[in-house]
Amino acid sequence: MSDRRLAVEAWESLFRAQHEIFERFAGDFARGPLHQGEYDVLLTVTRAPDHTTRLRDITSNLLISQPSVSRLVDRMVARGLVTKCPDPNDGRGSLVTATEKGARAFREVAIEHGRHIAERMSVLSNDELEQLTALTKKLRGA
Template sequence: MTDRRLAIDAWESLFRAQHEIFELISRDFDEGVLSQGEYDVLLTVTRGDDQTARLRDVTANMLISQPSVSRLVDRMAARGLITKCPDPDDGRGALVKATPEGAALFRKIAHVHGRQIAERMSVLSDDELAQLRDLTSKLRDRHP
């Protein structure tokens, strides 16, 4: 049986570490250039084949509601960062594709952001980073 106090202490430590690190790396984003939400959309889209993703996959990777994602995607399309078109394989869905401008801006921000993350996480060894990744995946994959 899991020690209840230890579980609470571990959760609190994980939560505080996530909050503090998130606050530090959020400084990588300039709302006038590319917001963190826009970065997250482009992260999902640029990882897809032909830098394209289904809108439902973008929504699944975001920590905001579906209507909020739809509004964000529409604003990004208006800014020329992405295009949005009907999904030919799903009449109710949409495909989102990074424009060359959106992909270039994403790469520019991702370079700085990735460096900041690596620097912050450098207090852990590669083995510890792998263990952290595996442990947090295990927590996310658990569905009671």
């Protein structure tokens, strides 16, 4: 078993790094066509085949509750960023599809946001990035 003090110190460092980096990236969404939550929804949707995924898959990728995701998606439907329809394979579920407007807005924000992420992460070598990815996956799977 690992040292408790060291474990707490590592956790606090990880948490503070995530928080500080997230704060710096908030500007990517302040003046763009998408809010952070909308970007996160479209990230999941545009990565899916035919830009369509189940609402529950979006919920599992976001760090907010299912009712909050549903309200967010409904607002995005009203803005013309996505469509939502019943899932023919799951009577209780819904399918969410990115519209052309939504996909275009996502690409616009993703270019700048991706550049900012790459710049911020450039303090790490490729080996360190691979190590960080492996460690965070290990933590998520624990």
